[in-house]
Amino acid sequence: MKNINTQLDFDIITPQIVPTLLTIENNCHSHPWSEQTFRSCVGGRYFGFFAMHQNEIIGFYIADLVADEITLMDICISPKFQGKGFGKALMAHLNQQAINKQATTILLEVRAKNISALMMYINDGFIEVGRRTGYYPSDIGYEDAIVMKKTL
Numbered sequence: 801m802k803n804i805n806t807q808l809d810f811d812i813i814t815p816q817i818v819p820t821l822l823t824i825e826n827n828c829h830s831h832p833w834s835e836q837t838f839r840s841c842v843g844g845r846y847f848g849f850f851a852m853h854q855n856e857i858i859g860f861y862i863a864d865l866v867a868d869e870i871t872l873m874d875i876c877i878s879p880k881f882q883g884k885g886f887g888k889a890l891m892a893h894l895n896q897q898a899i900n901k902q903a904t905t906i907l908l909e910v911r912a913k914n915i916s917a918l919m920m921y922i923n924d925g926f927i928e929v930g931r932r933t934g935y936y937p938s939d940i941g942y943e944d945a946i947v948m949k950k951t952l
Contacts, residue, residue, distance in 0.1 A: 808889050813848035821860050828876040831937050841873055861890050870898050872908035891924050898952055905951055911936050912944040926950045
């Protein structure tokens, strides 16, 4: 599939935009964040951006900055926009924010069965550094989280 133009406009996540982003969150994850969890990750040491394409919000990410280390807490692309290069564009924005914030590493966790996300992270320079057995709830039991790291 040919990627559509991935030109995105980015804006900072504020409490006012959380209800809109929760719709995307709920459509992307089998076990989405609650509104309370989402709101607790807005401001303070957390930073996040949502992306717009042709005046439509298509996704977002939230990250945590502690010292010189960033942890990607959540990233979502609305299902109708997945597979078109927008995830890569969000990651490129996160990478630039990490550089701007003088971070030296980015960490993330991803479901072991989320092959498309795993490949995107590997192609972006992340390597597996650990595994958390039975970390994520699934529809039938639990699944592993793969811990990945990128050195900037």
